[in-house]
Amino acid sequence: MRKTTIRSLPRFACLIGLVGLLAAPATARATDHSLPRLVHKDGRHALLVDGAPYLILGAQVNNSSAWPGVLPQVWPAIKAIHANTVEMPVYWEQFEPKPGAFDYSVVDALVAHSRKNDVRLVLLWFATWKNGSPHYMPLWMKEDPKKLARMLRTDGRPVDSASPFSSEMLEADKRAFVALMRHLKKTDPQHTVIMVQVENEAGTWGAIRDYSPAALKAFERPVPPSVLAAMNKKPSSPSAGWKEAFGKDADEYFHAWAVARYVGEVAAAGKAEYPLPLYANAALRDPISPGPAGTYESGGPTDNVLPIWKTAAPALDILAPDIYMDDYAKVQKVLDLYDRPDNPLLVPEIANAPAYARFFFLALGHQSLGFAPFGIDYTGFVNFPLGATRLNEETLAPFAMNYALVGPMMRQLAQLSFDGKLKAVAEKKGTPAQSLELGSSWKVNVIYGVPQFGFGDKPPGNPEPVGRALVAELGDNQFLVAGFHCRVDFQTSGPASAKQREYLRVEEGTYESGKFKPLRIWNGDQTDWGLNFTSAAQILRVTVGTY
Numbered sequence: 001m002r003k004t005t006i007r008s009l010p011r012f013a014c015l016i017g018l019v020g021l022l023a024a025p026a027t028a029r030a031t032d033h034s035l036p037r038l039v040h041k042d043g044r045h046a047l048l049v050d051g052a053p054y055l056i057l058g059a060q061v062n063n064s065s066a067w068p069g070v071l072p073q074v075w076p077a078i079k080a081i082h083a084n085t086v087e088m089p090v091y092w093e094q095f096e097p098k099p100g101a102f103d104y105s106v107v108d109a110l111v112a113h114s115r116k117n118d119v120r121l122v123l124l125w126f127a128t129w130k131n132g133s134p135h136y137m138p139l140w141m142k143e144d145p146k147k148l149a150r151m152l153r154t155d156g157r158p159v160d161s162a163s164p165f166s167s168e169m170l171e172a173d174k175r176a177f178v179a180l181m182r183h184l185k186k187t188d189p190q191h192t193v194i195m196v197q198v199e200n201e202a203g204t205w206g207a208i209r210d211y212s213p214a215a216l217k218a219f220e221r222p223v224p225p226s227v228l229a230a231m232n233k234k235p236s237s238p239s240a241g242w243k244e245a246f247g248k249d250a251d252e253y254f255h256a257w258a259v260a261r262y263v264g265e266v267a268a269a270g271k272a273e274y275p276l277p278l279y280a281n282a283a284l285r286d287p288i289s290p291g292p293a294g295t296y297e298s299g300g301p302t303d304n305v306l307p308i309w310k311t312a313a314p315a316l317d318i319l320a321p322d323i324y325m326d327d328y329a330k331v332q333k334v335l336d337l338y339d340r341p342d343n344p345l346l347v348p349e350i351a352n353a354p355a356y357a358r359f360f361f362l363a364l365g366h367q368s369l370g371f372a373p374f375g376i377d378y379t380g381f382v383n384f385p386l387g388a389t390r391l392n393e394e395t396l397a398p399f400a401m402n403y404a405l406v407g408p409m410m411r412q413l414a415q416l417s418f419d420g421k422l423k424a425v426a427e428k429k430g431t432p433a434q435s436l437e438l439g440s441s442w443k444v445n446v447i448y449g450v451p452q453f454g455f456g457d458k459p460p461g462n463p464e465p466v467g468r469a470l471v472a473e474l475g476d477n478q479f480l481v482a483g484f485h486c487r488v489d490f491q492t493s494g495p496a497s498a499k500q501r502e503y504l505r506v507e508e509g510t511y512e513s514g515k516f517k518p519l520r521i522w523n524g525d526q527t528d529w530g531l532n533f534t535s536a537a538q539i540l541r542v543t544v545g546t547y
C-alpha cells in the first residue's frame with residue numbers, strides 16, 4: 001500500500017492537518033487564512049488555499065502588462081474569461097533599480113488590484129532567466145560585464161544567457177528574491193499570492209551548455225551521486241565525470257543540473273523566508289519526437305531531465321509544462337510526463353487560441369492543479385502564431401465557458417480530483433468516440449457530433465474538435481457530469497455488464513455555497529438518447545441503476 005504523505009510539515013502536524021482536511025467540507029472557510037500549501041496522497045496532489053483544495057482557473061498576462069498603469073487593460077479580459085487566479089510577472093529590473101534598494105510599489109499594486117478584483121495571484125519572478133535570456137536583469141547589472149556573466153561558447157563567444165556558474169549573480173538574484181518573499185510575508189496575511197514561479201523558462205537557447213572557465217572545471221568533476229541515482233546510472237568509477245557517466249547526453253544533463261541547482265538555490269532562499277508553493281516552468285521539447293539537444297531550450301526542466309531537476313532543486317514543488325503545441329497526442333503526452341507521484345501537474349501557460357480551450361478538460365483528467373492561457377489582457381499584443389490572431393471576447397469565449405462552468409464547483413472538483421474520483425476527456429480530431437471507466441460497474445461513453453435527438457449516423461465528430469466532458473464520482477452510482485458539444489452516456493461494465501443501465505434520476509443544477517441546488521429533472525427526450533451537452537453551462541447530478 002502506498003503511504004499518505006504531506007511534505008514540508010512535521011509528522012505530527014501532518015496527521016492533524018490530514019484529519020482536518022478529510023473532515024473539512026470541500027468549501028473553503030472564508031476565515032481560514034492558512035498558508036497555501038501542497039498536500040500529497042497516494043501519488044495524487046492538491047493545492048490547499050484557505051485550507052481546502054483549490055483549482056487554479058488561471059490567466060497569464062502578457063509579459064509587459066504587470067504595470068499599475070496598464071492594469072486597466074488587464075482586468076476586463078480577466079473578468080471576461082472568469083478566471084479566479086491571475087499570473088503576473090515581477091520584473092527584477094523594476095524591483096531592484098539600484099543594488100540592494102528594492103522598489104515594492106509595483107508588486108504592492110499587483111496584490112492590491114488582485115484583491116480588489118477578487119482573484120488570487122501567482123507571481124512570476126522574471127530574473128536571471130526569462131525564456132533563457134538575462135533581459136530582465138537590472139540596468140546596473142547589464143551595464144557591468146562583471147555583474148552579468150554570460151555563458152561562453154567553445155570559441156569564447158558570449159551567449160545571450162546567464163552562466164549558472166556565476167556565484168555573484170546567484171547571490172544577487174537570491175538577495176532580490178528573498179526581499180520579494182519577505183515583503184509578501186509581511187504584507188499579504190490573507191494570502192492573495194498563492195504561489196510563485198521562480199525565473200521563467202530557465203535555460204538556454206542557442207547553446208547546449210556553458211564553456212566558461214568555471215563551467216569547464218565543474219564538467220570534469222565527478223557527477224554528484226544524487227544525480228547518478230536520479231538518472232539510474234552506475235558509472236564504472238565513483239569519480240566519473242559527466243562525459244564518462246552520460247556520454248552523448250553529458251552536455252545537456254550537465255547544463256540541466258547547473259541551471260536547476262542555481263534556480264533551486266534561489267527558490268530555497270525565498271522559501272526559507274516565506275514557504276509559499278514554488279514552481280519552475282519549462283519550454284518543452286517535442287514529447288513524442290524530441291530531436292537532438294540544441295533543437296529545444298537546454299537546461300530547463302524538459303521531460304528527459306525532470307529527475308535531475310527534482311534532485312538538484314528540491315525547494316521547487318512543481319516542474320510545470322508551458323504548452324504551445326496543439327496536437328492532441330502531444331498535449332496528452334506532455335500531461336502524462338509531468339503528472340507524476342513526485343510532481344503535481346500544473347499548466348501555468350497554454351496558448352490562447354480557441355482550439356486549446358478543450359485541453360482544460362484533458363488537464364483536469366490528469367489531475368492538474370491549474371490551467372492558465374497566456375496573454376490574457378486587452379493591451380493589443382497577440383503572440384500569433386503561437387496563440388490566437390486576435391484577443392477579444394469572441395476568441396476568449398471557449399476558455400470563458402470552461403471557467404464559467406467549473407467556477408461554482410471548483411472546490412468540489414479539486415477535492416474529487418485529490419480523491420481520485422474525477423475523470424475528463426477532450427475531443428481528438430478523427431476520434432469521435434471515447435470512454436472512461438468509473439468504479440468497477442460503469443463505463444462512460446462520450447461521443448461527438450451527433451444530433452441531440454436520436455442516434456443519427458455513426459458519430460462523425462464535431463466539425464472542429466471542440467467537445468469535452470468531465471465525470472466525477474459523488475457516491476455509489478451517483479455522478480457529477482458536465483461538458484460541451486458532446487453526448488455522455490453510461491453503460492454497465494465489469495460484473496454488472498449483464499444488466500441494462502437506467503437513469504434513476506438526472507438533475508440539472510448549480511453549486512451554491514458548496515451545495516448542489518437542483519433546478520430541474522431531465523427525463524424523456526433529454527435522457528432517452530443519452531445526456532447531450534451543447535455550449536450551455538449545465539451541470540448534471542446523475543443517479544444510475546440497473547435492471
Ligand code: DGJ
Pocket residue numbers: 063131200201322349374383386
Ligand atoms: C513562453 C514564455 O514563458 C512567455 O513569457 C512568453 O514569452 C511566451 N512563451 C510567448 O508569448
